[in-house]
Amino acid sequence: METAQELDPRAMLRGAGLRVTEPRVAVVTALAHAPHSGADVVFSSVSETLxxxxxxxxxxxxxxITQAGIARRIEPAGQPGLYELRVGDNHHHIVCRHCGAISDVDCVTGHAPCLTPSTTNGFDLSEAEVTFWGLCATCKTATPPHPPIVPASPQGESRD
Amino acid sequence: METAQELDPRAMLRGAGLRVTEPRVAVVTALAHAPHSGADVVFSSVSETLxxxxxxxxxxxxxxITQAGIARRIEPAGQPGLYELRVGDNHHHIVCRHCGAISDVDCVTGHAPCLTPSTTNGFDLSEAEVTFWGLCATCKTATPPHPPIVPASPQGESRD
DNA sequence: CCCTTCTTTTGACACTGTCAAAACTAGCGG
DNA sequence: CCGCTAGTTTTGACAGTGTCAAAAGAAGGG
Known part of the structure; x- marks a missing residue:
């Protein structure tokens, strides 16, 4: 679901106090069409028109645009920084270990932090980031010959 | 809590089917003394003796050693890959946004995945990785002049 | 329309990590 | 104890991602 503001890159930029330039409009448009894109993919996409x-x-x-709150940057282990326009809502991600595909997942709690650790070790906790790892529908059925994009599980394969 | 095996780098390596070499012993020893170290820190540490x-x-x-299950690799956004010897247990991490300090946090559920997303979008879920973000005790009191190491929050500052 | 400020371009560069081939060595078998 | 072989380490080059800095260019207010 998108608001009227989110449909117009120019309005989004202006509303965030950013000057409206062609490269910025093109980047926002590219992200609107392909969420979870990295800098290289955005560059290729923008290069087609500019x-x-x-x-x-x-x-x-x-x-x-990340600083301005228009975009959010995520960085799953083993991948470059990826960007999406879904900000202000509360969602996490599922990442495919084989092909790197990313899917959004709504958080059930809906407010930050959505989790509270058993001990904070003196930290001032502000947020919990959750990344789910698994196999996407395509890789699940294909049993691909490619090695996983994340060879070593950041959390162990079966113990978390 | 460490088992007898975990106290002896040579036994750990041999038990994992890896040849016992000086560099490997030195790396495991370095990680035992400084968990959550990156390759450069380990390199510096090992260089002192070798x-x-x-x-x-x-x-x-x-x-x-990550492949062998002796170490685990974590990769918080904005930081290089870090390694720790705590494997086989079930824990997550708190990362300081200002200084990058990392602290272990036990998971309350104790088995994988410790969370279940509201929708899996066709993914075969195997694991949930949780990263808590906040300020460590030192940075909390110091109100440091340094900019945060993770300028843009991967999950938003206050909406998760 | 002009000016100021912000944005983009250009080019160099740092960091993290990988690839490949030659030199070396741990550990087994004799 | 010695030598062999597979597994390790060294050496050097290189790729991907991202940053820094200065000059050129454009957006938007007056």
């Missing part, structure tokens, strides 16, 4: 856009500009824009 | 050890050897050994 061939002169530099790679550095993509990094600048992605950082800017 | 100055001829190459950087590549550190990567090899870290990958080997």
């Amino acid at each position: 061939p002169t856009t530099s790679r550095q500009a993509i990094y600048n824009v992605l950082n800017d | 100055p001829t050890t190459s950087r590549q050897a550190i990567y090899n050994v870290l990958n080997d």
